[in-house]
Amino acid sequence: MLRILYSDLRFLLKNLGFKLTIAAAMLYVLGFVVILKIIMYFVNDGSFIYGEDILSAYNDIAFIFITTISVILFSADFTNGTIRNKLISGLKKSEIFVSSVISGMVASVIMTVIVTLFEALLSIIFSEGFMTYNLAELSDNLLMLMITAASVGAFMTMIVLIFGGKKMSYFAGFVTAFFLTILKMQVTNDLYPMNGNCILTGTKLALYTAYDRFSPFMHFEGYPRWDLLSYTIGSVVLIALSIGIGLIIFNRKEIN
């Protein structure tokens, strides 16, 4: 297991697509800050850019970048045929699957850490400072993002691997990411409306609250709403489900 994991991580660090996706995410954050600055300059109503605003830039579309990385890294295994080498080298399908999921988690965490640190740097340069965060809270936030990125990375890698190499894997990955982003907006708007109070009641309120609290797909926020334990439980459950369900499907899958 360790030999395939080492090989997968080595591939990850040498992959051009991985590096370009991180660069694209950083460029996106930079663009976000520049546009924000321009808007502030023209509006000129005395409001400021706070560090928290910059820190939320990547979080809003992190799904898309994590999906992109999963698709680039693991669909290449099918299109280049390197997954065949793994099987012919005497590796079990379960080893190949688990190693890929772990690599997907590592890739997502590396990207999230790099982009978040870049956001922090931009916050120091371009914002008036943090409104509520202190250094300890910023560290906590980074830890939560890392846990969340790992679980979302595991889920997206599972999606790509079970559709393995077909164009469907690109479609399924991005449709899933898009759907989860819409769901996140819907739940956030219903639970925390911009105007007025939450009007949800009963089962719907309970379901939305549980989803908001435990679903890692809700955790990519500039402002954490729940405690670290809730986030960790949700992420661990998603990782376990991704590996469990993925293993069952992937072990039955035939490779071309």
Next chain:
Amino acid sequence: MESVFKCENLCKKYGKFTALNNLNMEIPKGAIYGFVGKNGAGKTTLIRILCGLQKPTSGSFTLMGKSFNDKEIYKERKRLGAVVETPAIYKDMTAKDNLIQQYLMLGLPDFKGIDELLNLVGLPNTGSKKARNFSLGMKQRLGLAMALCGNPDFIILDEPTNGLDPQGIIEIRELIIRLNREKNITFLISSHILDELSRIATHYGFIDKGHIVRQMSAEELHAQCRKSVRMTVDDTKILAKIMEERNIEYKIFDERNAEIYAEVPFSDLAESFAEENSTIYTMGEHEESLEAYYLSLLGGENNA
């Protein structure tokens, strides 16, 4: 006869399509097994099953003596090297990095022998060039080097000379022969270039519509291929008359060229032609090619 691979009544179906139909095949240890068949005949399907990429619908096979449903068969696959369809390589890595990846996957303790492998396949000086910038021939060579990692006992090559220049084809051919003779590595080679295959194969398997039509050794094939004498004469009508009289099978190509299927002393023939005031310009022995045999086996050129 010890075999590295043997299958019995192997079937593989994709929905209603039957890719392999009660296929029986045996690859003797130490052989260079030429696997011949037209596109869609089932060659790659069998190779995929052999490599563990897919499972048979029914039937059974053994690989290095281990049954296909033995849970330990994956260990035998470490003794296997393969290039299936296109060479499976990491495009963002150099040739050396690709081999390191393969060494890691095989669990080899160190990276000794990588430079030697690159030399062996003719890729010693690619340096920091990424595999995505390699020509098709270089990719083929790298794929072969990857298949050779870990000193396998059995190597499967699907169209190994695809994209290679004539010099490259000769080099790969010689490499296969050398590895087979010096290291006793068994090869399964699927190829469309039948004349090329006939230069190296020690055994043949002809596959059509998912089942083996014929399996034979190179000696048996040699005996099966009809020998003929190709002649250039001044008038093939006279040749036809002489052959009819002698009850010899013949084939006319045009007004001057023909082929006869018998061993006849030259002096005898020359005498007959002289009696008819006709001339023989050239006469030479000719052996039916593997390609011609393949076509005759599958029922004519329309099948090829």
